[in-house]
């Protein structure tokens with residue numbers, strides 16, 4: 001019985017390790033890694049070159065007063081705590097070490113402590129946090145429990161270090177999402193719409209693939225354009241709205257929408273542009289004028305609209321100079337970047353080379369069997385591997401319906417207000433009437 005019990009226990013743990021890595025980590029991985037970390041911390045830091053020589057005074061005191069051997073000093077451990085995905089450690093760096101030293105050694109630390117990944121984050125000058133994950137958290141994405149949309153920030157994906165990747169429009173107002181076919185761009189946008197729908201913002205959609213994706217969000221959209229002609233008129237209306245908001249700011253002597261008293265503050269607007277290349281491409285000479293109008297409006301919004309609370313979220317497969325005049329100028333203004341799997345290195349470079357050159361290689365290596373995985377970067381130079389939770393179009397649509405009452409009153413966009421698509425039955429609901437039951 002003892003042998004059978006032991007075998008069943010081992011089998012159960014093996015099963016949990018593969019099928020329920022979170023449970024396995026909490027029961028086995030965390031205590032083992034914690035113990036290993038505590039026992040080997042000093043020697044690991046030493047062999048990884050993460051120690052400094054003590055000052056002469058300290059060496060003198062240790063040798064002559066404490067009568068101990070003088071050892072090199074590793075960063076001081078300030079706090080260790082476990083999470084459902086890994087282990088976190090706060091370290092105080094001694095003079096002579098910088099966060100980049102730990103970043104350079106993170107691969108060695110990962111192997112030394114037998115964890116899936118080690119990410120180093122500077123929390124404040126002199127302090128870093130080591131975020132270790134015990135297993136591949138991106139293989140089956142579960143967002144952290146407290147991750148909820150609030151203010152103008154939406155948690156859209158999970159980072160490799162187990163924390164939420166938050167799309168915060170006040171920190172990074174304009175962004176660009178790139179990726180090949182089937183790389184997960186639409187699912188990324190669904191997560192975004194699902195979060196934004198719950199916030200007090202106006203959502204504007206531009207989807208020139210005849211609205212195949214965005215028309216499902218119609219109940220929560222303040223405006224929707226599904227053809228390049230409509231997009232040109234809608235963008236003109238947004239530029240006019242931006243100008244009238246600037247007039248409002250100047251009347252009240254402020255330079256930013258958030259400085260206005262709440263009662264006077266216009267509602268923030270998020271403009272979601274799907275397949276941006278459709279707005280740039282022209283098939284005949286007569287389309288040129290429309291293209292010019294669209295590109296000028298987009299560039300003006302990207303350059304100035306942040307201050308009046310209008311934000312751009314642009315999405316496409318590629319976004320390079322081959323799209324013609326204005327493309328690279330617009331791209332430079334879209335400083336938040338999310339690059340999914342791409343077909344060629346040039347696309348990864350279009351998305352990341354100007355903001356986080358180190359991330360280009362990582363984006364080129366995203367495997368096709370991991371849709372929804374992307375590299376997120378911004379102009380701070382920092383980047384992270386992320387993956388969205390998989391949600392269906394129906395789920396995003398259901399949230400848009402649920403929060404349809406939050407569509408704000410925006411007279412400037414009223415002519416572009418979409419009609420809700422013909423009601424489709426909710427999953428599991430049949431339109432066929434059941435036959436009456438007869439005896």
Ligand SMILES: Nc1ncnc2c1ncn2[C@@H]1O[C@H](COP(=O)(O)OP(=O)(O)OP(=O)(O)O)[C@@H](O)[C@H]1O
Pocket residue numbers: 179180181182183184185186187188371372373387388389390
């Ligand atoms: N995070 C994810 N987890 C699991 N599967 C995903 C994830 N993201 C996307 N997928 C799957 O990958 C496939 C492609 O996703 P999606 O439609 O979002 O790609 P896309 O880049 O928008 O493609 P296209 O450019 O052709 O419209 C879909 O079958 C989707 O279910």
